[in-house]
Amino acid sequence: MTAREMLPGIFEVGAIDWDRRLFDELIPLPQGTSYNSYLIRGSEKTLLIDTVDPPFARTLLDHLDSLGVKTIDYVVANHAEQDHSGTLGTLLARYPMARVVTNAKCRDMLKDLLLIPDDRFQVIQDREKLSLGDRTVEFLFAPWVHWPETMLTYLHGDGVLFSCDLFGSHYATSVLFTDEDPVVYEAAKRYYAEIMMPFRSSIREHLQTIAPLEIRIIAPSHGPVYRKPAFILSAYRDWVSDRVENRVVIPYVSMHGSTAAMVRCLVDALVARKIPVQPFNLTATDTGELAKALVDAATLVVATPTTLFSPHPKAMYAVYLVNLLRPKIRWVTVIGSYGWGGKTLQMIKENLPHLKAEFLEPVMVKGFPKAEDLAALDRLADAIAERHRGLGSLGGGGP
Ligand SMILES: Cc1cc2nc3c(=O)[nH]c(=O)nc-3n(C[C@H](O)[C@H](O)[C@H](O)COP(=O)(O)O)c2cc1C
Ligand SMILES: [Fe+2]
Ligand SMILES: [Fe+2]
Structure with missing residues (x-):
């Protein structure tokens, strides 16, 4: 050059x-x-x-x-x-x-x-x-x-x-x-x-x-x-600006497919309600793309199994990063599968002190999601739809 x-x-x-x-x-x-x-x-x-x-x-x-x-x-x-x-x-x-x-x-x-x-x-x-x-x-x-x-x-x-x-x-x-x-x-x-x-x-x-x-x-x-x-x-x-978009970002990880099944269900439920959604599989995701999605998304749903009484380390990394980046998201929650118990929910909540977001009802499921769990995810989608009412979808400054 x-x-x-x-x-x-x-x-x-x-x-x-x-x-x-x-x-x-x-x-x-x-x-x-x-x-x-x-x-x-x-x-x-x-x-x-x-x-x-x-x-x-x-x-x-x-x-x-x-x-x-x-x-x-x-x-x-x-x-x-x-x-x-x-x-x-x-x-x-x-x-x-x-x-x-x-x-x-x-x-x-x-x-x-x-x-x-x-x-x-x-x-x-x-x-x-x-x-x-x-x-x-x-x-x-x-x-x-x-x-x-x-x-x-x-x-x-x-x-x-x-x-x-x-x-x-x-x-x-x-x-x-x-x-x-x-x-x-x-x-x-x-x-x-x-x-x-x-x-x-x-x-x-x-x-x-x-x-x-x-x-x-x-x-x-x-x-x-x-x-x-x-x-x-x-x-x-x-x-x-304080403007957020009608969009949900879901960073997720799943070891044996149960949490992934919950994510698929929530994605479908959001799509049915015309809410744009971006799932990010944390084993493959470029963290820059995840960060970019968070610039103006309205809602964050962290999806993780419980691993050694805690969120999966890859989910915890994403939570840590989100907290440092301080996106302007307004609503946050957690979904995920567990086997016997742990502090997954509490640890995620405690590690997001910089977010000024309302915490929506989480969906924690024992094992693979059953009919009542899918109904709970549907209710979560309803809660998100209600919060998002009136939000626009396209960035004002975008091309
Ligand atoms: C390495 C490992 C550690 C785990 N530790 C816990 C635990 O401490 N508490 C718990 O409730 N479940 C624990 N589980 C069980 C998983 O949370 C459970 O199998 C869950 O359904 C996995 O979800 P997934 O299919 O989305 O990976 C553990 C599983 C693995 C593989
Ligand atoms: Fe520079
Ligand atoms: Fe610099």
């Missing part, structure tokens, strides 16, 4: 990671990812926004060489996480005059994480501007998207918002710009679910902060650049 021109004098000089399949040792990356880094040439100063994951240091340096960049005056660190900051040390060695421009919290983190010396920093305040001659950038602090030190950089005149992880997607593509591509929508929604969803209320505030800006382009640090910012802005407004 070569450096890609975004606007006259503004280049994307980062790296596309086509092969990466796991992020944070947790998040599956079915479509790879990219680490975007942006070079802005002003009439007097040259500025780089963010760097790349350390294995791609060579790519970044080659791109800068290919553009004949001899001097970099400023390197903006919007975020201290290593996928964007990890190459700072290499870059500072190559460009000895360059200063790292960031906020005090990010500076402290970069000193801790990357051992960057104090005298290489230029600390800026919220809403501070920096002139490059004929171009000016402004820094907007945006804590908790998704670390405490995160900030955005806005380029006046050209109207480009360099948003770092915010609005990003794990999506490797050679195409720099996206307009209203449904594939990018799904990738960005998945990214939001995995990384941003726990910080929904902070993001809501940041959307207010950037609302008055004239934004013509949003350039995130992962995935393609938005040439029609309204596309991703309206999607984010929708995802962070």
Whole structure:
């Protein structure tokens, strides 16, 4: 790949990671990812926004060489996480005059994480501007998207918002710009679910902060650049809103088929009531898809057998993850089969403290579900249908 021109004098000089399949040792990356880094040439100063994951240091340096960049005056660190900051040390060695421009919290983190010396920093305040001659950038602090030190950089005149992880997607593509591509929508929604969803209320505030800006382009640090910012802005407004969809998500596991039979019955009962439903078999599920389904679903039903007096470990993993991701679901319950007894229900309830959801009547069945158990699942479907009355089905910001 070569450096890609975004606007006259503004280049994307980062790296596309086509092969990466796991992020944070947790998040599956079915479509790879990219680490975007942006070079802005002003009439007097040259500025780089963010760097790349350390294995791609060579790519970044080659791109800068290919553009004949001899001097970099400023390197903006919007975020201290290593996928964007990890190459700072290499870059500072190559460009000895360059200063790292960031906020005090990010500076402290970069000193801790990357051992960057104090005298290489230029600390800026919220809403501070920096002139490059004929171009000016402004820094907007945006804590908790998704670390405490995160900030955005806005380029006046050209109207480009360099948003770092915010609005990003794990999506490797050679195409720099996206307009209203449904594939990018799904990738960005998945990214939001995995990384941003726990910080929904902070993001809501940041959307207010950037609302008055004239934004013509949003350039995130992962995935393609938005040439029609309204596309991703309206999607984010929708995802962070309190609106939930008429949809039920059922993560499930079943060792000998009894819980699976209950899931099939509940799915049928929901379909009969015209309630969209997404069962996820936890032995095969990509957890990113499960997270994405939770962004705007109204109800969660955890389906698990009792194993060693407890929820099956795969169900417990899903419960733990759901609790960390804090989706805005309104109703939750548990169904499952057991042999002699245990604390399955209690343990699931206790492990979802972050959910602000009403707990519906669970259905716990001894052995394989019988007629009365199927009737109980029908009643659960009725209870869900009653709660969902009036909810819409399609995302307002979707393609
Ligand atoms: C490894 C293992 C451990 C189990 N531990 C318990 C238990 O502690 N308490 C209980 O009520 N049932 C226990 N059971 C029985 C299952 O919960 C029961 O067979 C249930 O019907 C399985 O549902 P499934 O067909 O959906 O896997 C255990 C079963 C297995 C295979
Ligand atoms: Fe990050
Ligand atoms: Fe990132």
